[in-house]
Amino acid sequence: MKQDRLxxxxxxRAFILAAVLAILxxxxxxxxxxxxFEVGQxxxxxxxxxxxxxxxxxxxxxxxxxxxxxxxxxx
Amino acid sequence: MHVPGWHEATKKLQExxxxxxxxxxxxxxxxxARLFMQWKGMGWxxxxxxxxxxxxxxxxxxxxxxxxxxxxxxxxxxxxxxxxGEEFVNQTFEESRNTPAPAAAKPELAPLKxxxxxxxxxxxxxxxxxxxxxxxxxxxxxxxxxxxxxxxxEPENGPLHFRLGVAYRMRYDSKYRKExxxxxxxxxxxxxxxxxxxxxxxxxRIQQYGPRLDKPxxxxxxxxxxxxEIRKRGETPVLLQVEPTGAEVAQPAKTFEILPxxxxxPDPQGRVLRDKERLIMIETTAVPPSIAPGASARLHVIFRxxxxxKAHWNNEAEGLVFWLQPQNDLNVERGYxxxxxxxxxxxxxxxxxxxxxxCPPDTKPGxxxxxxxxxxxxxxxxxxxxLYRRQDVAINVTVR
Numbered sequence: 001m002k003q004d005r006l007x008x009x010x011x012x013r014a015f016i017l018a019a020v021l022a023i024l025x026x027x028x029x030x031x032x033x034x035x036x037f038e039v040g041q042x043x044x045x046x047x048x049x050x051x052x053x054x055x056x057x058x059x060x061x062x063x064x065x066x067x068x069x070x071x072x073x074x075x
Numbered sequence: 076m077h078v079p080g081w082h083e084a085t086k087k088l089q090e091x092x093x094x095x096x097x098x099x100x101x102x103x104x105x106x107x108a109r110l111f112m113q114w115k116g117m118g119w120x121x122x123x124x125x126x127x128x129x130x131x132x133x134x135x136x137x138x139x140x141x142x143x144x145x146x147x148x149x150x151x152x153x154x155x156x157x158x159x160g161e162e163f164v165n166q167t168f169e170e171s172r173n174t175p176a177p178a179a180a181k182p183e184l185a186p187l188k189x190x191x192x193x194x195x196x197x198x199x200x201x202x203x204x205x206x207x208x209x210x211x212x213x214x215x216x217x218x219x220x221x222x223x224x225x226x227x228x229e230p231e232n233g234p235l236h237f238r239l240g241v242a243y244r245m246r247y248d249s250k251y252r253k254e255x256x257x258x259x260x261x262x263x264x265x266x267x268x269x270x271x272x273x274x275x276x277x278x279x280r281i282q283q284y285g286p287r288l289d290k291p292x293x294x295x296x297x298x299x300x301x302x303x304e305i306r307k308r309g310e311t312p313v314l315l316q317v318e319p320t321g322a323e324v325a326q327p328a329k330t331f332e333i334l335p336x337x338x339x340x341p342d343p344q345g346r347v348l349r350d351k352e353r354l355i356m357i358e359t360t361a362v363p364p365s366i367a368p369g370a371s372a373r374l375h376v377i378f379r380x381x382x383x384x385k386a387h388w389n390n391e392a393e394g395l396v397f398w399l400q401p402q403n404d405l406n407v408e409r410g411y412x413x414x415x416x417x418x419x420x421x422x423x424x425x426x427x428x429x430x431x432x433x434c435p436p437d438t439k440p441g442x443x444x445x446x447x448x449x450x451x452x453x454x455x456x457x458x459x460x461x462l463y464r465r466q467d468v469a470i471n472v473t474v475r
Contacts, residue, residue, distance in 0.1 A: 036131070037149045043140050046128060049208060051105055051112075051121035056209070058122075064142050065095040066164050068085065068151075070078050071124075072135040073102045074111035075283070075294040 043069070077135045077153050079115045084156035089119070094164050099124050101134055101276055103244055103283070107295065109313050114301035125245075126207060126238045133275040141168040199225035200235060207242055215246045216253075233270035237277050240264040244280075248317045257375065258360040265364050284320070284362040286371040286431045287328035295319035296326065321429040322362070322373050331371055331433045336410040341396050341450055342465060350464035354386040354453030355379065357466055365473040369436035374470060376428040378449065385456045387423045390416035392452045392461065397428045397468075399447035405472060406433040407445070421454070438474050445470040 037043070043059050050057040059067065078098070088094045096119040100108040105123040112121065139148035139159065148155070148163055155162065203221035206214050222239040229235060240263035247256035261284065267277045283294045298319055302312040360375045376397060380386040397412040408431040417424065434443065446469050454461040 037136065037138055037146055039146055039149055041146055042144050043138070043146055044129070046124075048099065048122040048124055048128070051100065051109055051123050057120065059097065059140065060144060062095055062097065063144060066093065066142055067095050067097055067138075067140040068081065068159065069138045069140055070081065070096070070098045070135060071101065071129065071131055071137075072078050072098060073100060073279070074108045074297075075102070075279070075292065 077137070079117070080153040081137065081156045082115065082117050084153070085159060088160060088164055094159075095119070098122070099129065101125070101127060101129075101131065103241060103280060104248075104315070104317055106313065106316050107298070107319070110298065110301055110315060113310070113313055114297075114305055126204060126241050127234070127276050128204065130234065131276060132273060139163045143168060143170045145171060200238075203242070204238065207238070207245070212245065212249045213251055215242055215249065215251065218242045219246065231270055233267045233274065233277070236263045236267035236270065237274075237280070240267065240280065254356070254358060257377070258358070258364070261360055261362050262364055281363055284322045284360075284373065284375070286362070286373040286433075287325050288331060288371045288431075288433075290325065290327040293324060293326050295323045298324070320375070320427055322375070331406060331431070332408065333406055334409045336401075338411045341398055341411075342448070345465075347450055347463060347465040350453065350462075350466045352384060352386075352453075352455065352462065352464075353381050354384055354455065354462065354464060355449075355451060355466065356381050357449065357468055359468065359470045361470070361472060365475045366434060367475060368434055368438040368440075371431050371433035372472060373429060373431050374445075374472075376449070376468065376470070377425060378427070378451070379425045380423045380453065385459075387421050387454050388417050388426070389452055389454045389461045390418070390420055390422070392463070393450075395426065395428075395449060395451040397447065397449045399430075399445060402445065404434070404438065404443045405445065406435065408432065432472055434472070434474050440474050443472045443474060445472065 045058060045060060047056045047058045049055065059069070082089075082096065085094055085096065089096060096117070098108075098112075098119065098121040100121055101124055102108055103125055105121075105125055108121060112118070136149075137151040137153075137155075138146055139151060141147045141163075145168065147166075147168065151159075199221045203218040203225065206221070207218035210217070219239065219242045222235055222242060226232065226235050226239065240260040243256045243260035243263065246252050247260065261281065264277060264280045268274065268281065271277070279291075279294075282290055298315075305312045356379045358377050358379075360377070362373045362375065366372045378395065380388060394416045395414040397414075399407055399410045401407075401410060412428050412430060414426060414428065417426075428449075432445070446467070448465050448467045450463070450465050452461045452463055
């Protein structure tokens, strides 16, 4: 019984260490283009000025509606 | 065209309130997107991402996002618009474990100090972006300083170089511009592109001011057509803060064209008095800042009435003339350029002469010098004297 508990604690420590290491090596830069905008993931919670009046706007203000989003330039 | 194609194909769905179109524009001058929307009759919301905070590498990107904020379709081509009703709009999606919608609050601007004692690049960059996005344009200098500080500890950070370039160009386009802002913008965009040549948002920033041999498309040649068609409809085209320059409307070219100089040198004896009164300030920017042998660059010679001497242009006399001394090391597109007089009698706007150069394929790396001069009428103060003056110009072209 004593042995079982030790193994569990050891496994717990190993898990925590692995998790901490995973967080440390996670890239802080934005994902590469191919990994961006994956189906099933939420659209990033970015707040940008509205073109009309400069007011802070994010897509989350349109919850409840189906959105077709165009990231584009007029050229 | 991608976006108007989507708009036309989904008009009915939009009118029925079944789908919401939203745009995020990636341009340096987002007010041009406003003109584009007006032209194509598209009235849906647009967000501005001139600093490319989304870190997209190319446009256009069209996504279908469901009522819970989850991306359901990506990489949509305009062909998908025809069936988007059945393929997406008419479906219901279950709510999943996604983050709740926060209120879009305006970020705090007052504390511009770094967010913690150990000032890593992240806090400097956040400061810069906060001021650049939400501050008045008179604060863009603070954003420039913060980006520069961030770059000192991370000199190979491509997005930082790009955003610093965007900030420099923003200040250049404002009344707070400082000397060499445009050149610095181009320098940082070029550095960003060296770090990541596959970043097409960054590449387009340089190409829109660059030589015709390197342009993928005209960029803003649609602006005059848009204005005509809008006026024909009886509407007033939205005003642009900054007019597209010659580079930004020029058609791409496959060969380097040299236009023969048909006019004689305007002041061969150097008799016209030099502009000692410093009425007009001249700066030059080469785009790109350095060229490979065989490649071309677009040179921007920018004339700005000196605010210190309250100088201005006057349209009653001869217009501005720019002359380049012929030289053998570089192919020069045009050696004699004259600008049309401004529309108003008195004006203080920045005016620009643009021309392209190409260095022959066997050119060795180094700096080639172009010399020439500008002749113009510059006027002092309000209702002051207008003086005909010459200013000699030397332009360095770096060959790498």
